[in-house]
Amino acid sequence: MPEGFAAIRSEHTLPENFSDAVLAEAHEAARDPRLPALDRTDLELITIDPPGARDLDQAMAIERRADGAGYRVWYAIADVAAFVMPGGELDREAHRRVLTYYLPDGRVPLHPAELSEGAASLLPGQERPAVLWCVDVDAHGRRTAVDVRRARVRSRAQLDYPTMERALADGTAPEVISLLRELGGLLEARQTSRGGLILNVPTQDVAAAAEGWRLSYAVERPIERWNAQISLLIGAAAAFIMLEGRIGVLRTLPDPSPVTLRRLRRAARALGMAWPERRGYQQVLNALTPDDPHQAAMLWESMSLLRGAGYTPFDGERPAHPRHAALAIDYAHATAPLRRLIDRYTSVTCLALAAGEEVPDWVRTALPTLPGEMERGDRDSKAVERACVDLAESVVLADRIGEEFTGVVLDLNDRIDWDQNGKPDAGTVMLRDPAVIARLDGHDLPQGTEVRVRLTKVDLTKRKVYFDWIDAE
Incomplete structure (x- = not known):
């Protein structure tokens, strides 16, 4: 298997190492990051990720609002722009890589580990430059206020999904995790009520095991979905700021075509599933579970609804079709700049607009080409993931x-x-x-x-x- 993964890296021309020039620039940036004047190390931020993660993009704190009318979310995002100089070696290499690629035997990172797992990562107990979002949400899950600015922060703890899932079950979870469950569940319910999709489709996971490699099906834990809802909340806030400022890049998905919907209805009839004529596809699909064979087949068919997702840049005029149909909101990638190129541009754009400043020229210049770069990265990432699963299947069988x-x-x-x-x-x-x-x-x-x-x-x-x-x- 290790030889097989190496072959996949070679076939897809994934870079194995960073050049000396890139590593030298990363080392200098890590030694002397630009720390913002605003000090918010008082915030009780935590991170929550899979066990053992080191590239920590986000840290959050959730509070009940003083007026009792909802929640306040503090969301710190690693400020990669504090380390990466536009047009420098790190910047050019990031545009070449676009994404972090994940393989069962290791990652091909977007940035050198000295940054992505060190100086830029929101590791616990470390003072870091961050893009700090503050979003207020009312008791119905509606965003009522948003602010974003640069600040220095310090995460208090690095938590992981399985441990916090057990802590919720036995009543020992910290308050922020209890609030994450509360608010995440509220936002998820709001997503479904506005016509968004939450598809519980199992994915194939390849992991090392004592006997070699193990293939299993993975479905998102509830705590992972709640955390994803907070990320979506920030992505929607970023889209709002960029649309108001008439500049940025959105993640978009068109409404499904009549042909796609007719095909789904045919599949539902073939599978013996009720789909009343006036009932929307979202209501039907959100209620499905992969535990039932017929419903699993319908979930598989429903993946066709996600085809056509892309990136829509704009500068000067609002895009004609800004929405992401599956999420039923305007949305932008914003919360993973250590692992995804475009998020750094989202952060810098939103910071400038929120401060009433001009968006930097280096951002404006990149807007027309960013979608093509990201779509290339998305295609390559899916192809690499599929190749790794195919390899594991053939070896296991x-x-x-x-x-x-x-x-x-x-x-x-x-x-x-x-x-x-x-x-x-x-x-x-x-x-x-x-x-x-x-x-x-x-x-x-x-x-x-x-x-x-x-x-x-x-x-x-x-x-x-x-x-x-x-x-x-």
Whole structure:
């Protein structure tokens, strides 16, 4: 497997190391960061991430408002612009990499570790330059006030999801985590009420294990979803500031086409699922669970609603279609500048607009090309992730040719693969164990139904596995 991951890095031309010039500039920046005059080290900020994370982009504090009419969210974001000089070696390298790439055996970071896991990371007990957001939310989850400025901050604690999940269950969670559950749940409910999607689609996770590598299905924990809602709150605030200032880059997604919605309705009928004519697709899909085979198949089909997401730059006029249809809000990437290039530009733009200043020329100049860079990074990241999962599937199943497995038929390739009788000749099957999602050959496949399948071939070179449906008849 390590050799396989190395091959994937090579195939996708992922950079392995930073140049001496980039490392030297990072070292100088880490030695002498620009600390803001505003001191907010009094805030009781915490970070919450997966266990062992070191590139900590965000720290937060949540308070009940003094008037009892809602919440105040303090959200500190690593101020990467305090370390990266426009047009310098770090900046050029970040534009080349665009994103941090995650592979099962390690990361390919956007910035050198001396910054991303050190001087710029919001590690506990360390004074750091930050972009500090203050957002007030009323008792209904509506944003009522927003402010953003540079400040020096100090995180009090580094928390992780599994530990805090247990702490909530046994009643020992700190107040900020209890408030995160309260506010995150409120914001999630508001997202669904305004027509946003919350798709509980399981993803494949590859992790090292004693026996080699393990494939499992991962679904977002509730605490991860609540934390994501706070990030969405800040992204929506950033979009608001940029739209008011008529300059920036939004993350956008068009409304689904009639063709896509008709296809989803056909899939619902085929799966025996009720979908009243006047009921919106959001209401139907948000209620689904991956635990039921038919609903899992419908969730898989619903991923088509997320196709077409992109980045919309604007300077001087508001964009004609600024919304992100799946979120049902105007939204911008803002909260992960250590791992995503565009977030640094969002921070600098919002800081300038909030202060009544001109957006820097280096930001304005980059706006037209940022979308293309980010879309390239998104495509490459998805391709790398898929290649790693394909590798893991082929390695895990290499010695199991001829074995039978239980799985669920997720979808049918009725758009591209038809036999002479006008029926799809292949589909996609999701095995229960191991966590494999692969092509399934066979006619009249029963979509949304549990089936028995037989592994017929494993191609380690192409990282492909092949199954046949065992027809019960």
